[in-house]
Amino acid sequence: MTTRTRRTALSLIVALVALWLCGAATAATMVALQGGEVELLFPIEGEENTVVAPFSIDIVPVSNADFLAFLGTHPEWQRSKVPEVFAGQGYLRAWPADLDLGELDPNAPVTDVSWFAAAAYCEARGGRLPTEAEWEFVANAGFNAPRGRDEVGYNERVLTLTANRRPNPGPVGRGEANYYGVKDMHGLVWEWVFDIGSSFNTGDSRSDGDRRLQLVCGGGSAGAVDKSDYAAFLRYAFRSGLDGDYSSSGLGFRCAG
């Protein structure tokens, strides 16, 4: 009887450990979100809010190790092989060789990647880059509430995270999870989004109206919905100036699906 009880208890423990291992192994990649309304920093005529459909997003940015594995199976994206239309001179510049991370931390977010390479990585994984609206939907969440602006100290906190990024960003996943369980949206690197080159504020227009003007002109931030959300202003301004072959040591990405 005692043996049986012990055995039962043991089985239960084994099962629980298995369940925990299983959870740890799989729950760590993406979270599924219901989507909803996103308040755009620069509302577009007739588009005060954008509605985002349900989607999934990576909990952490793509790491050097992840990208190295991708280059092993997709050699066309290795630094010595990628055509210049898809990646400029700075592409993976800190890598000593095509498949060598050198001194880089395998767990740090991959940076110095072009938009084309980031999009190809996500596609190879069966996903895609998050749209700007999806990314902002996640980034606008607080740490305890779905709407960061409702949280005391949110703007200051995000701005501090954004401003205090290190030149060599540390391992992914160390940041505090936000309301949706997503990490490192602000503290590590800038991130590519799917719809670069969409900073427009006019419809089917004969004039090339351009939201960039609002972003780069002095006093342009007067058009922003929430003038205190300076971190968001920085994000929009940074993204609006990017070309697809550009890369920088402070720019990485994560995937959505």
Add this chain to the structure above:
Amino acid sequence: MTTKVKFATVYKAILTMSVTLLLAFLLAACGEREPAAVAPSPQPAAAHAEHAAAVDHAEHAVVEHAVADHAVADHAVVDHDAHADHPETLAAAEMPGSSLFHLTGAFTAQDGTEFRLAELSGNPTVVVMFYGDCTTACPLLVKSAQDIEAALSPEVAARTQFLMVSFDTARDTPDKLRAYADEKGLDKDRWHWLIGSPLLTRQLATLLGVQFRDAGNGVFAHSNIVTVLDSAGVPTARLEGLGVALDPALAAITAAVD
């Protein structure tokens, strides 16, 4: 006593089996959960074709490089079914690094067939991005392409190709684009009216420096750009805005034919 022993054995067996089953179930759940979580939102089948070709312009012949990680491995960089009138399709190894032909994804043309940029190799091309429901700027963009064709010498015009690529991957269809082209008398040889996957469309726009955004109500904001590609797919002229002089485009096309 014997019965009790037997009972204990059976009980043990059942317990072991249950635990095994539970573990197996958990493992199976583990295996299934990840792909399910990563499952992308539904996309047109064309989205998968973009990975067909591994572009290695370094040293290998293209045909050897028809390698891909996906099921579409038979679509090499160079489409072997390329139109007979474009026999000089460049191998990836010969492509300049700045050639747009490195973009290997398959578009769908107005006749429903697949179309890859590399099929344009050997002759100059005028590229315009537009969309079918666009009533203001797009007709003028299409008109620019028409005006370019009309202003070329007949010999040069006969070799110039026109690529009209839709932004509206959700609403435009091959039939719709064919009707659009037909209405303008432009459903004809050398005029390719294309739709791609959302990614392929964004990739091409990014390569061309064309900005666009889906305003969500069937309207796209977009920049008005006409690009000329030389016979190797390298952009050699760019008209920005509407109603601008066509001369730079005409010169680039003529140079590409000479």
